[in-house]
Amino acid sequence: MTPDDKICYCYDVPLRKLLSFAKRERPRHPSQLSECLGAGTGCGWCIPTLCRIAQWAETGEEFWHALQPEDYAAQRETYRRERRPRHTFDPPPPAPPTEPALSAGAAFAVLEHTAPDGVHWDLLISLPGQERLATWRLRHNPLVEPAPMPAERIADHRRRYLEYEGPLEGGRGMVRRLEDGGATVLEAADERVRVRLAGRALRGVAELTRRGPEWTFRMVCE
Incomplete structure (x- = not known):
């Protein structure tokens, strides 16, 4: 996986932005990474990876090189099919802009x-x-x-x-x-x-x- 690959598919948050955020903010808890474009607040699939990013901010141990983007995306689809709807959710699709432009x-x-x-x-x-x-x-x-x-x-x-x-x-x-x-x-x-x-x-x-x-x-x- 490269820094430009997505970690949070719900909100299109790439690894690069999460690494920059974690390096700058040094989150005390992985949940603080949700402040970076809402990562982890959609279907919940990426939360374990966010935990590893928070750990990287403390130890400097890189882990993402071993992740394959295709496998990561496929595993997320399996997770979404099997998830419990009462406990996880997907964000609604963005509505097309309708407001008039000045x-x-x-x-x-x-x-x-x-x-x-x-x-x-x-x-x-x-x-x-x-x-x-x-x-x-x-x-x-x-x-x-x-x-x-x-x-x-x-x-x-x-x-x-x-x-x-x-x-x-x-x-x-x-x-x-x-x-x-x-x-x-x-x-x-x-x-x-x-x-x-x-x-x-x-x-x-x-x-x-x-x-x-x-x-x-x-x-x-x-």
């Missing part, structure tokens, strides 16, 4: 900004009627941790930052583009912004909500 030709980018005071991540989105990019500073890398996290609305950026990476003027450090792609703006209100992102790895609906001066970012992967 803008289907938007774009977004995620920049890793290494500044003199540390590293943060900037999410830039082109919103309808705005020449510049609406920008939020995120506490964590959303490609690794799409779970809810604090965000800070900062000054709008020029559109060139959708493609630019390199040093910044005025000794402000440098930026590296981690992700970019098309976007569909679903909602753009003062208190909430919802955008469907279509990047290489970051895909789904990004929700940015505000309570008072505080913003929260949440990624709902599709």
Whole structure:
């Protein structure tokens, strides 16, 4: 099995994301891995493997090379046929998007900004009627941790930052583009912004909500 193979089939969670999450968070209990895109909260088949990933985070003992993706998938199908419905469940199939889009030709980018005071991540989105990019500073890398996290609305950026990476003027450090792609703006209100992102790895609906001066970012992967 390679890092790109799926561990949780219910929510399409690959091994790579689970390893990154476990290495960063050092979960005290395997159930904490469910915070990574909901892994293990569907049919339950992957829970034993999540336990092994949590153990790997403590011991560094790699186990996945011996797993064959085809056998893993076939064993899951057997498990699902024989499971007890009252004790396990499968998530409902995702409903096709029906909400109207405000803008289907938007774009977004995620920049890793290494500044003199540390590293943060900037999410830039082109919103309808705005020449510049609406920008939020995120506490964590959303490609690794799409779970809810604090965000800070900062000054709008020029559109060139959708493609630019390199040093910044005025000794402000440098930026590296981690992700970019098309976007569909679903909602753009003062208190909430919802955008469907279509990047290489970051895909789904990004929700940015505000309570008072505080913003929260949440990624709902599709």
